[in-house]
Amino acid sequence: MIDWPVGGGLAQSADGLEQVGLLLAGRGVAVLSGAGLSTESGIPDYRGATGSLRRHTPMTYQDFVAGEEGRRRYWARSHVGWRAIARAEPNAGHRAVAALRASGHVSAVITQNVDGLHRAAGTLDAVELHGGLDRVVCLQCGHTSSREELDRRLHAANGPLREAGFPANPDGDVELPQELVDAFRTVPCVLCGGILKPDVVFFGESVPKLRVQQCYELVDAAGALLVLGSSLTVMSGLRFVRHAAKTGKPVAIINQGATRGDPYASVTAHLPLGPALTALARELGSLAG
Numbered sequence: 001m002i003d004w005p006v007g008g009g010l011a012q013s014a015d016g017l018e019q020v021g022l023l024l025a026g027r028g029v030a031v032l033s034g035a036g037l038s039t040e041s042g043i044p045d046y047r048g049a050t051g052s053l054r055r056h057t058p059m060t061y062q063d064f065v066a067g068e069e070g071r072r073r074y075w076a077r078s079h080v081g082w083r084a085i086a087r088a089e090p091n092a093g094h095r096a097v098a099a100l101r102a103s104g105h106v107s108a109v110i111t112q113n114v115d116g117l118h119r120a121a122g123t124l125d126a127v128e129l130h131g132g133l134d135r136v137v138c139l140q141c142g143h144t145s146s147r148e149e150l151d152r153r154l155h156a157a158n159g160p161l162r163e164a165g166f167p168a169n170p171d172g173d174v175e176l177p178q179e180l181v182d183a184f185r186t187v188p189c190v191l192c193g194g195i196l197k198p199d200v201v202f203f204g205e206s207v208p209k210l211r212v213q214q215c216y217e218l219v220d221a222a223g224a225l226l227v228l229g230s231s232l233t234v235m236s237g238l239r240f241v242r243h244a245a246k247t248g249k250p251v252a253i254i255n256q257g258a259t260r261g262d263p264y265a266s267v268t269a270h271l272p273l274g275p276a277l278t279a280l281a282r283e284l285g286s287l288a289g
Contacts, residue, residue: 016269020226020252021280023267024100027223028107031097032240034230036255038115040091040274042084045229059173061205064197065139068186071195076184077173078198079154080161082147084174085133090121093228096277098122099286108218112230112237114200127215129207129236131200140194150187150196157185207236215240224250229273232261241265 023029035045063070090098098121100106109126111118114133118126134147161180189196201207219225225244232238232253238260244251245264253259253268254276262268269276281287 016252016267017254017271017276017280019267020254020269021283023224023226023250023252024105024280025284028221029105029224029226030108030110030219030222031101031106031226031228032230032237033097033109033111033113033118033228034232034237034255035113036229036231037093037097037111037273038088038091038113038117039229040093040272041088041115041117043088043115043117045231058203061202064202065195071186072184073181074173075154075186076161076181077176079151079158079184080176081174082133082151085115086147088115088117090117092274093277094118094121094123096274096281096287097228099281100277100284101125103284103286105284105286106226107222110215110218110240114198127211127218129201129211129215131198133198133200135199136196137199138189138192138194139197141189141192143189143191144199145190147198153187157187158183201236216243219244219249220247222249224252227251227253227255227259227261227265228277229255230259230261231255231257232259 035043039045059070059074064074094117097106097109097118101109101123109118109123110129111126112129114128114130116128116132116134118128135144136147136150137144161176161184187196188194219240225241227237227241230237232241241251241261241264250266251261251264253261253265254271254273255268256270256272258270259268278287
C-alpha cells in the first residue's frame with residue numbers, strides 16, 4: 001500500500017495513472033466528474049481549448065427570471081440544441097466509471113454534468129450536482145415533468161426549427177439567428193400556468209443545500225476522491241476537493257490540462273478520459289479485456 005501524500009508531490013501521465021489504479025484498488029473512491037468526461041460523446045466543455053465559453057455567454061439565473069425576453073432566448077436556443085444532447089450516448093469513460101461503481105472500486109459518483117450520460121451508462125445512483133437537462137420544473141408550483149414532453153409542446157407551438165449548424169453547448173443550446181429567437185413562443189406550466197425552467201442550476205444560481213450536504217457525506221464516507229474531466233474552476237466542485245484534502249483524504253485528478261484543484265492533489269494524470277478509465281477498469285477486473 002502506497003503512503004499517499006496529501007497535496008504536492010504530483011505524479012504525471014502514465015505514472016499518475018498507475019497510482020490512480022493503486023488508489024482504486026485499495027479503497028472505496030468517490031468520483032467527481034466534469035464536462036471533460038462528456039467531450040468524447042460530442043458534447044463540448046466550457047473551458048477547454050475549444051470550450052464554449054470562448055464563443056458564447058451561458059444563460060444566468062438572473063437573466064432567466066428577469067423577463068420573457070431572456071426566457072424566450074433560452075428556450076428557442078435550447079429547443080434546437082436539446083436534440084443533440086438527447087442523441088448523445090455514453091462514451092468509454094462513462095462505461096468504465098459504471099463498471100468501477102458496479103465492482104465496488106468506486107463508492108459514489110458525483111457529476112457536475114447535466115447531460116444524464118452517467119445514468120445512461122448504468123450509474124443510476126450518480127448525484128447530479130447541477131441537475132439534469134432531461135427534466136423541467138415550474139418555478140411557481142414546483143411541478144416537474146420530462147423534457148421530452150416539453151419538446152413536443154414547443155414543437156407544436158413553433159413548428160420545426162432548423163438546426164443552425166452549430167454544436168450544442170454543455171447547457172444544451174445553440175446559436176440561432178435573432179429573428180428566430182424573436183419569433184419563438186414559449187409555453188407555460190400545464191398545471192398552474194407558471195414559468196418553466198430546466199431542472200438545472202444556472203450560472204448565478206446556488207446548488208440546493210441538501211444536495212451539497214449529500215455530496216459532502218459521500219466524500220466523507222469514501223477513502224479518496226477522484227476528479228475526472230473538470231477544471232474545478234467554479235467553487236461548486238472545488239469545495240469537495242478542498243474538503244477531501246483538509247480531512248486527509250488523497251485526491252487524484254485525471255484531466256486534459258491543469259486544474260484549480262492541482263495544489264490539493266496527491267496525483268494528477270493529463271490523459272484522455274476514455275482510454276485512461278478503460279485501462280484502469282480492465283486492470284482492476286471491472287471490465288473484460
